[in-house]
Amino acid sequence: MGRGRLPEADDVTRTVSVPATPIVATVAACMAALGAAFLPWLTTGEARRSAFALARSADALGFIDSPVRRAMVLSWYLLPLLTAAVWTAGALRQPVAVAALAAVVGSMSVAAGSMFMSLARPGLGPVAAVVAGIVTLAGSVWLAWSVASARAATSRMTAEGSRT
Amino acid sequence: MTDEPIDGPDEPAPDPFGREAPPPLPADEAIFAGGFGSSAPSPARRRPIAYLAIVIGLVAMVGGAIFFARSAGQASGAKTPEAAVQRVFDALGNEDFLGVLEALTPAERSLLNGRTQTVAQELGRLGILRKDLDLGKVKGIDLAFTGLQYQSTSLADGFTAVEIKAGTSTYRIDPATSPLGDFVRGLLSSKAAGVVSGSDDISRDHPVFMAVRQDGSWYVSIGYSMAEQARRDAGAAVPTFGSGVPGRGAATPEAAVDQFLRAAGALDVRRLIELTPPGEAGALHDYAPLFLPDLEKGAKEARSAFSLTIKSLKLSSQPSGDEAVVKIDTIAFRLTIPGAGVVVDFDGECATIKGAEGFLGLGSNGRLCGKDLARSSGIPGFELKPEAGIVAVREGEVWYVSPTRTVLDGLIAILKAIQPGDLERFKQFFGAFGFQGYGGPTPRSIQTTLPHA
Numbered sequence: 205m206g207r208g209r210l211p212e213a214d215d216v217t218r219t220v221s222v223p224a225t226p227i228v229a230t231v232a233a234c235m236a237a238l239g240a241a242f243l244p245w246l247t248t249g250e251a252r253r254s255a256f257a258l259a260r261s262a263d264a265l266g267f268i269d270s271p272v273r274r275a276m277v278l279s280w281y282l283l284p285l286l287t288a289a290v291w292t293a294g295a296l297r298q299p300v301a302v303a304a305l306a307a308v309v310g311s312m313s314v315a316a317g318s319m320f321m322s323l324a325r326p327g328l329g330p331v332a333a334v335v336a337g338i339v340t341l342a343g344s345v346w347l348a349w350s351v352a353s354a355r356a357a358t359s360r361m362t363a364e365g366s367r368t
Numbered sequence: 369m370t371d372e373p374i375d376g377p378d379e380p381a382p383d384p385f386g387r388e389a390p391p392p393l394p395a396d397e398a399i400f401a402g403g404f405g406s407s408a409p410s411p412a413r414r415r416p417i418a419y420l421a422i423v424i425g426l427v428a429m430v431g432g433a434i435f436f437a438r439s440a441g442q443a444s445g446a447k448t449p450e451a452a453v454q455r456v457f458d459a460l461g462n463e464d465f466l467g468v469l470e471a472l473t474p475a476e477r478s479l480l481n482g483r484t485q486t487v488a489q490e491l492g493r494l495g496i497l498r499k500d501l502d503l504g505k506v507k508g509i510d511l512a513f514t515g516l517q518y519q520s521t522s523l524a525d526g527f528t529a530v531e532i533k534a535g536t537s538t539y540r541i542d543p544a545t546s547p548l549g550d551f552v553r554g555l556l557s558s559k560a561a562g563v564v565s566g567s568d569d570i571s572r573d574h575p576v577f578m579a580v581r582q583d584g585s586w587y588v589s590i591g592y593s594m595a596e597q598a599r600r601d602a603g604a605a606v607p608t609f610g611s612g613v614p615g616r617g618a619a620t621p622e623a624a625v626d627q628f629l630r631a632a633g634a635l636d637v638r639r640l641i642e643l644t645p646p647g648e649a650g651a652l653h654d655y656a657p658l659f660l661p662d663l664e665k666g667a668k669e670a671r672s673a674f675s676l677t678i679k680s681l682k683l684s685s686q687p688s689g690d691e692a693v694v695k696i697d698t699i700a701f702r703l704t705i706p707g708a709g710v711v712v713d714f715d716g717e718c719a720t721i722k723g724a725e726g727f728l729g730l731g732s733n734g735r736l737c738g739k740d741l742a743r744s745s746g747i748p749g750f751e752l753k754p755e756a757g758i759v760a761v762r763e764g765e766v767w768y769v770s771p772t773r774t775v776l777d778g779l780i781a782i783l784k785a786i787q788p789g790d791l792e793r794f795k796q797f798f799g800a801f802g803f804q805g806y807g808g809p810t811p812r813s814i815q816t817t818l819p820h821a
Binding site: 246247248249250251253256259260261263264265266269278281282284285286287288289291292293294295296325 | 422424426428429431432433439440459461462465466469470474478481502504505689
């Protein structure tokens with residue numbers, strides 16, 4: 205297929221050009237959210253616990269006593285995998301996947317950070333998680349908007365091409 | 369399907385949020401992609417760095433999946449008995465109360481968790497500890513453990529005794545910043561206000577910690593450690609773990625407590641042990657054969673000296689998950705002490721005491737009712753009515769009586785019932801007997817009226 209070929213109908217939904225900046229920013233924000241999870245969330249004595257260590261402690265101390273809480277903790281352990289998936293989707297140039305996964309990561313980060321901040325005296329981690337989560341959510345919205353814009357433009361261009 | 373991307377649109381796309389759309393980007397700044405399952409640009413157009421990024425991402429995903437699998441299925445214990453004990457010392461050295469709890473067996477952890485915090489809060493309210501005490505950040509006490517060497521002895525599968533063969537503890541306690549509250553500080557002499565520091569050889573007393581394996585992980589058990597230490601001190605043989613006194617609970621919390629009280633009245637030691645939870649009080653069940661014969665012999669002798677018969681017993685419970693607080697609504701019993709010629713009949717409201725008239729402020733008829741019954745001790749604060757009960761726990765759908773939880777909850781209930789003013793009265797009461805070291809009132813200033821009287 206040559207460069208001058210007009211896209212076919214199903215191509216419109218699948219091939220759009222999206223600026224690199226929102227993807228890079230969203231991936232970076234996701235990584236910041238993951239990094240925030242490894243910051244100190246709770247300090248007891250001289251021991252500092254990351255979000256994951258805290259989740260394990262909460263489980264060990266019997267606070268994870270309902271299926272909903274269990275599901276929340278298990279989903280929290282998915283954060284590194286989800287962040288890696290965001291990175292991979294970005295590397296594979298899949299902005300919709302990046303936006304969708306980043307929205308999940310951002311929501312988790314904001315929810316976990318704000319929940320912990322409301323329960324206990326937080327360390328640096330929860331604050332950073334909320335900030336990084338908000339940035340991630342903003343990045344995913346920006347990316348989604350970019351994809352929508354690009355798709356709309358491509359559709360319009362296709363329609364114009366059909367007319368000519 | 370195109371092999372080549374269509375570059376950015378000629379016209380700006382409509383903004384879904386009503387904002388001005390960004391200008392079209394040059395082709396080299398745009399990433400060509402679509403939704404899930406979209407066709408990415410031809411691999412031939414990707415730069416090597418893009419491949420590297422993909423590989424890094426895939427490797428990271430594998431790592432993330434491994435992290436999830438490990439975290440989701442990870443037990444909180446240690447990999448070896450020595451590591452379990454080391455965790456305790458690490459946590460103590462870090463003044464990390466949470467870490468100490470995590471190193472304990474799940475049953476003991478659930479027993480202490482929450483209750484410890486409540487006790488600390490109540491002690492803070494009373495001024496025995498600081499009001500703002502945070503168990504996560506205990507100030508004024510610095511501990512360090514160095515050069516710890518362990519010697520492990522496997523006593524049975526899943527039970528290992530870890531003895532400390534060498535090690536030094538270094539401590540520094542600063543009363544000025546320690547968790548002691550105003551009430552206790554008031555009792556301390558000026559000499560006790562200085563910083564205390566030093567070091568000690570902790571292997572001197574041959575301390576032993578028992579590590580117990582549960583779900584493939586090792587935990588330290590306070591109960592087993594105490595039992596093992598006692599066994600070693602007594603020079604008794606190692607018990608057969610898992611073959612001690614079996615747990616035999618009841619179908620309901622009320623039934624468990626009913627049987628427990630009747631067994632206590634009859635001094636039926638074996639039944640009392642059977643009714644304790646095998647998980648939480650596993651050490652008691654396992655080590656019981658070492659001391660049960662002597663205890664039963666002693667109980668038999670005691671039964672000839674007194675008898676307690678429960679005539680009627682009405683209980684009610686408030687279950688919460690696997691715990692239930694059982695309260696005695698009414699109880700009637702007869703206590704007989706033949707040697708002293710004393711017979712106590714309690715009908716639920718009044719106690720009729722025969723053979724001890726004249727004692728304890730009894731009238732000629734030897735009958736005490738209601739407040740008189742409580743006041744007879746003459747100890748200030750005795751009339752406190754703590755909201756306490758007997759705690760039953762469920763293990764494997766069977767209910768048992770937990771003496772430890774009952775004692776801890778009873779302590780909490782008593783602490784909650786005590787007011788700071790009561791402590792002042794206690795201070796005056798004991799000050800009257802020459803207790804020195806505080807700047808309190810002299811015996812001459814003792815209240816002659818008892819509290820609540």
